Amino acid sequence: MKIVSIIGARPQFIKCAPVSRALRKDHQEILVHTGQHYDENMSGIFFEELSIPTPDHHLGIGSGSHGAQTGRMLLAIEEVLLKEAPDMVLVYGDTNSTLAGALAAAKLHIPVAHVEAGLRSFDRSMPEEINRVLTDHASDLLFVPTENGVANLAREGIEKGVHRVGDVMVDALLFNRELAARSDILNRLDLKAGAYYLATVHRASNTDDEQHLRSIMAAFAGLDRPVIFPVHPRTRKFLEQYGILAERNVHLIEPLPYLDMLRLLNQAAAVLTDSGGVQKEAYILQVPCITLRENTEWVETVEDGWNVLAGADCGRIIAAVGQMTGDRRNQQKGHSAHYGDGTAADEIRRIISAFDKV
């Protein structure tokens, strides 16, 4: 089967690594990079360290407003699909690259497979929520990580083509865990295990809103340990624009490669984040997580006590960190294989192969 896989943003590179490795055992894969993320430390470095094949097509779309970015991708992806005439298009997650890929394929009547289908924050003000809903409704195969995801789809009337396969980020994490353990990032940053917090912030609701970003940075400054904060380019842009300076215990560093990030996360006292992927990685590594949002798609992490929603409020964030890092907290938490056992990519390959024979 000839499959076009569409990726473009940092988390999609991580997700595609295990799936691409699995798919290429049985199928021909054509990899398309939309160019949504283009900085070396947001893109190129992941291809190297995760051994992702070089994309066959690089569309070079870059940044822009949501409409312009998605529209330019739609045009360029359609051209590639007409040229390649694939049997299926595979898209990942919830970015503008995901939606553009799904829409371009569906309009050409090419079957669409969506990896990480069924997730909902129930917050339509998030661009990602619109991307998820529309992509799921345009998909023929829906690879869902969790039971909650299957239920979300059923509520929207989607039952055909739905497969709960687990989460491909677990595959990536387990595959790379030993390599990550060898990262010397703690030495390089002069950090001791358990003696720092890790932070990431990039959601539009936190970066584009000056009060939210100020309040989050004030919370970091009020914490009792150093805060290591790899800064996404959109966040750096807004910090500069609003003139927000980092206090002494807050260390702004460049975005990290995957293995360094895993190592830093694994050894942190807690992580503060608005990323979806980081919430899940923290759960798997059993690191307490404080989510800088009012909702999450990864509700299991909250239900089991490993994650708490603190929004962008300074006082709430500081209190949540205290609550999550207090004595003996870890013993009181539940932990299950909600996200699968690291075999999601092989399941996806098996189901795609069977789809071929229908």
Ligand code: UD1
């Ligand atoms: C995108 C996804 C988000 C995902 C995130 C992962 C959408 C709507 N959002 O958000 O779901 O969690 O990726 O990181 O698709 N920029 C650079 N260099 C880059 C990339 C971006 O400087 O390599 C800057 C540009 O100024 C750009 C801004 O970051 O305007 C935002 O980038 P964009 O691709 O629009 O969305 P993300 O915030 O990265």
